Amino acid sequence: MSGAPLINFDKVWKTYGEGEARVNALAGVDLAIPRGQFVAIMGPSGSGKSTAMNIVGCLDTPTAGTYSFMGVDAGRLDRGRRATLRNLHIGFVFQGYNLLPRTTAVENVELPLIYRGVAHTERRQLAMQALAEVGLIGREHHTPAELSGGQQQRVAIARAIVSRPTLLVADEPTGNLDTARSHEIMDLLTRLNQDLGLTIVMVTHEPDIAAYAGRTVRFLDGHVASDARTAEAAL
Amino acid sequence: MIWETIRLALRSVRRNALRSFLTLLGIVIGVAAVIAMLTIGSGTTQKVKADISKLGSNLLVVRSGRFNGPRSSDTVARPLEEKDAEALSRQLSGARAIAPAAQKQVRAVFGTESLVTGVTGTESAFLEARDWTLASGRVFSESETRSGAGVCLIGETVRQQFFGAGDPVGEAIRVNQMSCQVIGLLEAKGYTGFGQDQDNVVLMPLHAFQRRIAGNRNVDNIYVAADEATPTSILLPRVEGILRDARRVPPDGENDFDIRDMTQIADTMASATATMTGMLGAVAGVSLLVGGIGIMNIMLVSVTERTREIGIRLAIGAHERHILIQFLVEATVLSLLGGIIGILLGLSLAGLAAVTMSIPFAPSPAVILLAVGFSALIGMVFGFFPALRGARLDPIEALRHE
Ligand SMILES: Nc1ncnc2c1ncn2[C@@H]1O[C@H](COP(=O)(O)OP(=O)(O)OP(=O)(O)O)[C@@H](O)[C@H]1O
Ligand SMILES: [Mg+2]
Numbered sequence: 001m002s003g004a005p006l007i008n009f010d011k012v013w014k015t016y017g018e019g020e021a022r023v024n025a026l027a028g029v030d031l032a033i034p035r036g037q038f039v040a041i042m043g044p045s046g047s048g049k050s051t052a053m054n055i056v057g058c059l060d061t062p063t064a065g066t067y068s069f070m071g072v073d074a075g076r077l078d079r080g081r082r083a084t085l086r087n088l089h090i091g092f093v094f095q096g097y098n099l100l101p102r103t104t105a106v107e108n109v110e111l112p113l114i115y116r117g118v119a120h121t122e123r124r125q126l127a128m129q130a131l132a133e134v135g136l137i138g139r140e141h142h143t144p145a146e147l148s149g150g151q152q153q154r155v156a157i158a159r160a161i162v163s164r165p166t167l168l169v170a171d172e173p174t175g176n177l178d179t180a181r182s183h184e185i186m187d188l189l190t191r192l193n194q195d196l197g198l199t200i201v202m203v204t205h206e207p208d209i210a211a212y213a214g215r216t217v218r219f220l221d222g223h224v225a226s227d228a229r230t231a232e233a234a235l
Numbered sequence: 236m237i238w239e240t241i242r243l244a245l246r247s248v249r250r251n252a253l254r255s256f257l258t259l260l261g262i263v264i265g266v267a268a269v270i271a272m273l274t275i276g277s278g279t280t281q282k283v284k285a286d287i288s289k290l291g292s293n294l295l296v297v298r299s300g301r302f303n304g305p306r307s308s309d310t311v312a313r314p315l316e317e318k319d320a321e322a323l324s325r326q327l328s329g330a331r332a333i334a335p336a337a338q339k340q341v342r343a344v345f346g347t348e349s350l351v352t353g354v355t356g357t358e359s360a361f362l363e364a365r366d367w368t369l370a371s372g373r374v375f376s377e378s379e380t381r382s383g384a385g386v387c388l389i390g391e392t393v394r395q396q397f398f399g400a401g402d403p404v405g406e407a408i409r410v411n412q413m414s415c416q417v418i419g420l421l422e423a424k425g426y427t428g429f430g431q432d433q434d435n436v437v438l439m440p441l442h443a444f445q446r447r448i449a450g451n452r453n454v455d456n457i458y459v460a461a462d463e464a465t466p467t468s469i470l471l472p473r474v475e476g477i478l479r480d481a482r483r484v485p486p487d488g489e490n491d492f493d494i495r496d497m498t499q500i501a502d503t504m505a506s507a508t509a510t511m512t513g514m515l516g517a518v519a520g521v522s523l524l525v526g527g528i529g530i531m532n533i534m535l536v537s538v539t540e541r542t543r544e545i546g547i548r549l550a551i552g553a554h555e556r557h558i559l560i561q562f563l564v565e566a567t568v569l570s571l572l573g574g575i576i577g578i579l580l581g582l583s584l585a586g587l588a589a590v591t592m593s594i595p596f597a598p599s600p601a602v603i604l605l606a607v608g609f610s611a612l613i614g615m616v617f618g619f620f621p622a623l624r625g626a627r628l629d630p631i632e633a634l635r636h637e
Contacts, residue, residue, distance in 0.1 A: 115557055160551075
């Protein structure tokens with residue numbers, strides 16, 4: 001791990017609303033994550049985890065403070081440049097899968113490649129490869145309605161990694177899954193982190209899911225309350 | 236990329252087939268109206284022009300009385316006479332043919348068949364003046380014209396009614412109790428643009444008509460055809476001068492006859508058709524505008540419905556322009572589809588009209604291309620605002636949208 005950390009929060013504030021309804025979703029967050037780490041974000045509901053994820057993924061910008069991604073002050077970039085950053089470097093896995101309905105698995109996985117201008121045949125090939133990586137071969141022409149929750153989440157992960165991003169942002173990736181499916185997904189993420197060197201920032205409420213990550217950051221009322229290496233033994 | 240987008244657009248149109256179709260109705264009706272009208276319009280114009288040239292090119296028609304303005308009640312219009320035509324024949328230069336004519340609708344009978352037909356009493360020069368030709372037989376001889384012999388030329392409709400496909404020459408038909416021998420058959424001319432059968436006619440010598448049918452010496456019209464070298468505009472004042480002389484109109488008196496220039500009428504008619512087409516075009520334009528607003532409305536609905544989809548796309552790497560293009564293409568595909576359906580519908584309507592009105596079916600490739608381009612343009616123009624709205628969505632808000 002050389003040079004600047006991949007992700008760096010420097011006294012980041014995020015404020016919603018005005019006057020009475022004013023909410024500090026983030027209140028001075030300091031956090032650095034180097035390349036290649038697998039970090040779990042925990043904390044009570046409303047503590048600012050999703051807000052922080054949106055900033056990490058360059059979907060949102062801080063109200064105050066500096067958020068740097070790959071050493072670039074992402075908060076100062078305009079919409080277009082942030083879109084480019086997402087396009088080139090960031091894969092998202094959302095809590096509710098967020099696959100396009102009535103669109104087959106492989107077409108869902110192809111989406112990020114379309115926006116990167118990858119030609120049709122190569123796109124299909126890369127998408128199939130990503131589906132293979134998440135163990136979904138044979139289901140590629142099913143639409144989300146024809147897939148189980150765990151399968152849908154695997155399609156979402158395939159879509160997030162198909163463009164070989166630097167960073168994977170996952171907001172409660174196992175939130176809707178039973179224990180067995182959850183552990184399958186976590187095994188998959190662990191493998192991606194170890195084999196591809198993918199940096200992963202993952203929000204979760206469950207300690208046994210967080211245990212897969214090498215580091216756990218706890219949020220409380222919009223700031224980092226604790227930050228600890230997960231003991232290998234915890235696995 | 237663009238193929239991908241078009242495929243996506245087609246899929247989204249198909250997914251909401253009924254809604255898409257209803258949205259398209261405005262465009263379909265607008266484009267169909269434009270196409271049908273312009274096609275029928277140009278067919279009619281062609282037909283009218285052909286009819287006018289059938290009337291005889293460079294033709295002046297003299298009628299009794301004043302054509303413009305009300306006739307004064309104390310003076311009964313003085314009819315034209317044969318001697319007026321004779322005066323023209325003697326004095327007028329620049330004319331190719333001059334023929335007096337009188338007309339009446341009467342019943343003609345052959346055997347057990349009968350038919351109401353337009354009988355014209357005239358001279359052989361009438362055929363020349365009006366560019367009519369004979370399919371068979373001969374025209375009136377000098378002596379038949381002078382004596383008013385019981386001979387006649389008949390049109391194709393009369394032939395079919397009385398003789399079927401047979402040869403009418405030599406047969407005798409009765410026209411208003413008068414027996415007359417058919418000596419010639421006129422070339423078929425078909426219907427005018429106003430649905431008048433030009434082949435339901437019988438021609439006979441003027442004197443025979445005056446004596447046996449009309450019972451007076453009146454002449455209704457004098458046809459004057461200009462020769463190649465003389466424009467009708469030059470011929471007209473000459474005809475006027477000679478007739479004023481012949482009919483002894485005082486120098487300060489108004490003409491007691493009226494001269495119509497058929498070339499001018501053709502122009503008037505053509506411009507009337509154009510005005511009509513223009514007016515209907517404006518109506519069609521309004522319906523296209525309504526269609527465009529329909530597209531805008533449905534695209535706004537579509538953008539709202541797919542807010543979450545837009546959020547997903549933006550989060551996983553789409554730029555604003557990708558979203559903009561996606562919805563713009565969708566609007567364009569939608570409206571283009573409407574345009575194409577409209578063109579097909581319009582052409583069918585025009586084809587139907589061409590058959591029933593017996594006018595030529597004259598579709599114009601330029602007009603069709605224009606309609607295609609125009610409907611695509613409507614999609615782009617009216618789709619732009621909704622597409623921009625979609626593209627400008629905040630990705631986080633869009634993702635939170637239920
Ligand atoms: N768009 C918004 N407008 C107003 N307030 C917001 C908005 N987004 C988040 N908040 C507020 O900011 C605070 C942090 O929200 P956030 O979604 O980051 O919490 P979280 O830690 O992800 O909670 P959960 O575990 O329930 O997902 C909350 O109080 C929330 O109400
Ligand atoms: Mg959250």
